Structures are given as C-alpha cells and as structure tokens.
Amino acid sequence: MASIELKDISFCYPGSATPVIEALDLEVERGEAHALLGASGSGKTTLLSLLSGLLRPTGGAIVFDGNEVTDLSPRERHVAQVFQFPVLYERMSVIENITFAIREQSAQIDARVQHIVEALGLGKISALRPGQLSLYQKQICAVAKALANPEVSLILLDEPLTSVEPAAKARLREVLTAAQNEFATTMIYVTHDQTEALTFAQRVSVITEQGILQTAPPDEIYNQPAHEYVGYFVGSPGMNFVTREGERVGFRPEWCHLHATSGIAVEVTTCRFEGTRAGRAHGLVELSSASGPLFYRGPIDAVKTGTQTRLGIDRGLRYRDARMVGVL
C-alpha cells in the first residue's frame, strides 16, 4: 500500500500565470526512502512544501495512508522536515529541541527518544544548546528531532547535507541511511546531487519543469533512463547522444570503445587519468565528433590526444521524441 500519493497535483504561485507544477503524479511506498532529484528551479522545493502543507496545491489531491490531507495544516499531517541548514530552537537544549514537537508523554516515547539519542550519538551533547555545536552535530540533532516524534509518518529532507562540511557529509549520509533502515520511516529526500540521490534512495524520481520524467530504482535510472534528460542529468559526465537513422541513440561513456573498425569518426580532445584497473590505465576521454563532444570512459593506454579514430557503441538506447523506445 502506498504511504504517500500525489494525484494530478498542480501548483501555481499567486499572481503568476505559469504553473510551477502541473499534473504531477507520484506514489511513495510505506517505509521507502525516495529521492526527488532535479536541477534548481525544477519545482522540487515547491513539491516539498506541498507535501508538508506549507503550500496548498491549486489542483489535485494529496493522500497519506489512504486519508486525503490536501487541506490539512502542516501540524495535522504529522510530517517532519530537515532543512538545508540546521533549524533548531536556539534557547533550548538539544534534548528539548528533539522532544519539542512531541505532544504526548509516556514511558514508551521516553524510551524511543532515549534510543534515538543513543543511536545517533547525541548522548554526550543532549544537554548543550545549539550554539555550542558544530553544523554536523546540529543537523544530526535536527534529524533526531524528526525521527523522535512517533506520530510522524513522513520525513522530508530538503538537501540536508548542503551546509555540512565535506568531511562530515559522508558520515551524515551514513547516519541517515542507518536511521532509515532501522526506523523504516518513509523519507522523501530532495536534492540536486545525483550521488546523494542514488546512494540514499531505494527509488529516485527525476523532476524537471515538465514534471517527473522517471521514477525507478537507482540502477534503473542509470542504466535505462526513460528520458533523454534523465540520461544527460544523471552520471558525470552524462549520457552521450548521437543521431542515427532519424532516432537519437544514447550511450554512457563506459558503454563504448575506441579504435573500432567501424563507428563514429572522432578526434581525441583531452584525456584525463582516473586510476588503474587490472593493470591498465583507465580514464575519461573527451572526443569531438560531427554531433558535438562525446565522452569515453575506459582503458586509455592506447589513447593519444589529437589523433583521429572511431568510436564503437557496445550498448545504446534508442530515443524518439526524447523518450526511450528500445535498445540498440
């Protein structure tokens, strides 16, 4: 049973003629970690505000666990949110922050809070105030606050790693994944960072101004992009596209080989070393071709910049009107 359902949602800011979100459908399973991946301006933060109830959709319905919540306030929806930067009440201690939104009191809830505090390693700092904590600790505290409330059935994460220093990003990501595994709370994670989306989520939705282009598990998003944009946006660099017999053919940089007997005529522009695999130098090679720059990733021991060669496609996907129609 789906925990979260968005049915034909549209939203338009008051006074604006063009809708930010139009006829959007999304289903998230109970206990699922779901990522909304999109570039800035794709409407993903607006979608988050619609889910939390800070904004009301101009059309469509939002259903949580079978109950329509479209017109309910944020409080009545029993959601929690972790923001881009840690949002905590500064005059309260860590433990007061964590328990602030909990309305009932019972021994069970106390035990739950205690368990979360221990699990997230906040035991030693629970009496401190946010002003004395690092950004990483504050954000962990915000995560604990979201997890602690037993009423909460959905946690929204709005690019929660943005403000944390790079070294702590991986740690925070592990804490989030571990917490998700343990508590199995439904989480919707909004990000523009594909690594965060692909590593955190069980399913990823790629969102643009046109709506959600594809919802699929991370490997499917990477290996079978349903839309040209998905292929281009996910991966670094993204998918290569060439036109062949009236169709667009997309292939990842690692789905092709150089020095082919037949294939696309290319010239090696740059070659970047990325490491050694099985004794052979691997890297990323930028090629110029009649259809623009292309990328190849793989063994580079026989690659020289400035040389002409042919690029053979091992695996390609066919696209018509930007939609995938089959395998090459």
Add this chain to the structure above:
Amino acid sequence: MTRYRPYTNRAWLGVTPVLLIVAFSAVIPLMTVVNYSVQDILDFNTRFFVGFEWYRETLADPQLQDAFARQVLFSATILAIEVPLGIAIARGIPRASRVTPLILVLLAVPLLIPWNVVGTIWQLFARPDIGLLGVSINALGISYNYTAEPLHAWLTLLAMDIWHWTSLVALLAFAGLVAIPPAYYHAAAIDGASSWQVLRHIELPRLHHVLTIAVLLRLMDSFMIYTEPFVLTGGGPGNSTTLLSQHLATKAVGQFDLGPAAAFSVIYFLFILLFCWLFYASVVNSAEEGHE
C-alpha cells in the same frame, strides 16, 4: 625593487582630525562644565574654588530628587509600553507585500517631525477647549484637562512619547524579524508551534541584539527628553511633569546658577552613563549565560 620599510608612528597623524573634533565637540565643553561645577562664579573676574560644595547641595536638593524620581518613572513606563508595543506592531507588518514599504514610511512619519513640533501638535491636540483629543475625551463624559490636572498632564506626556517613539522600536524590531530565515517559521508550522511559542523560541532570541539597541536608544533619549514636555506642559501643573533636563534648564538659564547647574550636569551625565552601562552589562551577561 622594494625597500623594507620599518613600522613608523606616522599613521597616528591620520587620527588627528578625529581627535580635534572630539576635543572641541565633547572633551573641552565637558571639562568646562566640570570646571564650573567646582567654582562659585560671581562674574568673569570674581570666582572662588568651592570643591564639591555644589555637588553636595545639588544631591541634597529635594526638587532634584523629585525630578529624578519622576524621570525614572517616566523612562521605565515608556520602555515598558513602547518595547512590547513596538514588537507587536512589527509582528503585524506583512513581510513581503506590496504595501510593506507604504506601512514602513507611514510608521516613520512621527520620527521625521521636529521635537518642538511634536510638542506643539500634542499641546493643541489635547487641549480640552479646542483640541480634537481633549474635546473628544470630555465629550465621552470623562473630565480631562491636562493643563490643570497633574495626572492628566502625566498621561498626556506618556501618550505623546509613545506616539512619537514606538515607531522606532517597531522599525528596529521589523528589521530584526525580516532577517529571520523563513525556514524557522516553516519548522515552527510543521512542529505545530503556537504564535506565542514562535515569539518566545524563535523571534525574541533573534531580536535580542536589535532590542538591546532599541532599549538603549530609548533609555538614553527618554532620560534626556526636554523639548516635548517643555512645549506641552512647561513642566507643570506645579512641578508634576518637570523631568531632569527641565529642572537643569530652570537652574542654568532661568536662575543663572552656573555652579550648581554645572554640578548637576555632571551628575546627570554620570547617571545616564551608569544606567546605560548597567543595562548593557546585564544584557551582555545574560547573553553569555545563554551560550553556556
């Protein structure tokens, strides 16, 4: 080729203009006052050193003690009203609406009126015979005459100051509120925090610094208030609205008691300094405790 240049004290020359300005605008006049305060001056050539005599006399003056008590009561009352009222007004102003600039300009209007004009406006406005306020109150069946009744005069004075200065607190508080990231309000909405909790847990902690400035400004200004009560009531009826500065002016200009007036000025100055320091120190202390 660059030559190593040793540090010199030449940069001090750059500070000279500031030192001169401060000397002529503050230090020398203040020293003159200090000088007057320890002498009995009969005319330009006849003066006697009297030590702390004037200070003793001034501090023992029951009129000054009364004026001081009135001053403390006045400053405490207007602070107790203007600060909460200013915050309430600031919270009521829409953050990002087309009318926001208009509201801010309207709020600032009382601040742009010269102080003696403010006094005159209220002097006319509150008159029981022709003033809109005075006539209206009397028409409601409440006997009101601020020129004869000390309590009425006192209330009118408070109303005038609140009308004149609440805007300042409101504008400062609004500037502080606008600086709060929207995410805090979103978090509060999701947590189901009440308006009171939003004020207590989000807004007041973040308004701390602007409110410190607002209270300091209002405290100093109200302690030095002169023009408005002078125009409105002239300190009367009786001495019921005579505040410290008015008392000083009567001494120095009215009676030409330069020595006692100078001694009083120094005491007055030290009082304001002490009050502001006490307030500031208590705020800074509580802020430090808050971070422990």
